[in-house]
Amino acid sequence: MDIRLFHIFRNTPLGRETFLQSLYFCDKVDAVPVIYIPKHTKFLMYFDNDVVQVDLDESYLKSKDTALEHAVELIKQKGIKPVFFEPKNFTASTLPDIPSNFDFMCCPRSISDLSSKIGLGYIGSRVRRIVRSARFSVLMTSLVFKEWKSIAVFFGGSANAVNALKLGFRISKRSGIPLDVFSQLEKRTRKDLEKIIADANLGQEMEQLTGRWRIFETGSLEENLYEIPHDALVVLGAYGHGLIKEFVFGSKMEMIQSEIANNMLIVGPNYMECR
Structure with a gap:
């Protein structure tokens, strides 16, 4: 069975850097990127002993018309076969449920509450709760893509x-x-x-x-x-x-x-x- 990394795609220059890091990681460890292009700013992740509501920055919904095109373009450069994730279950009409049965999850790097506006949730609450509750490990990326030696x-x-x-x-x-x-x-x-x-x-x-x-x-x-x-x-x-x-x-x-x-x-x- 393939190992999988869950990535939330953000169609911005900073989001591109994070996505490149996820693709690089997947290429190195032979993992399948599971890519979620959000249509809503919130979603729920269900863990064994916790339910985490993740609140995305509005930038995750920018340029929705070109998000898939840009994601596919970057994927082709790496020659990786991805899976695009579409939520099937919703707790509310604008609150999709995201499974947690992944091997890795990528989160953009954010340190302070102010800088977390460019990232996934808050390192002081949402991301921390994912780290605490998840059975998978979390890839927390630097702001700019870099290869690791x-x-x-x-x-x-x-x-x-x-x-x-x-x-x-x-x-x-x-x-x-x-x-x-x-x-x-x-x-x-x-x-x-x-x-x-x-x-x-x-x-x-x-x-x-x-x-x-x-x-x-x-x-x-x-x-x-x-x-x-x-x-x-x-x-x-x-x-x-x-x-x-x-x-x-x-x-x-x-x-x-x-x-x-x-x-x-x-x-x-x-x-x-x-x-």
Whole structure:
């Protein structure tokens, strides 16, 4: 069965950059892009334990007459066979239901509430709830399309970090792109991290697939982020706490996503490894 990435198409210059990133990702990992050209500014996504209403910016409905044409034009350049998604079920006449049985979902990169007007919902609520609730991982793109030359996995030893490492290995194997692991030593030692990797039966993959394991013993994580290649796909785990409307990724995740401009593949607390 094909793996699938869900993408909401926006017929604007910024939307083009995001779409190019999705197509590049699909090309690298041999995934099928499932493209939704919205006719309404809202939709619902149903997850196992949550229902998320996503409110799109009005820019998603701009130039509707040329949206399909522009999407097809970009797809042809990549030689990828897409699937165009048309909602079949509606909670209300202008509120379509979107399934959540995808392997990945692409969200434009937005950091502050003001800049989120160019993105999908709010990173402070809608996107965070998708990350929290989804069984798939979320591709959060940079503002401008960029190819990635390596995969950088952040590994601190948590259960979500183990899932991020597994996903990094999976992406590396499917794409043939080299993988590096980055760890900031704080409460755990290198031996602690090695044991966690061994207990997760990832020792062999760690040895075979990892180009380097960079362990930072000095300096703050914020300072050491400079060592992350700017053209790497960053893979990391996000865990949540707090109220539903104020879902927090965790202090490290918050700092990382606000400091680097890389494309990021985010693994949430309900992520389940799939194909």
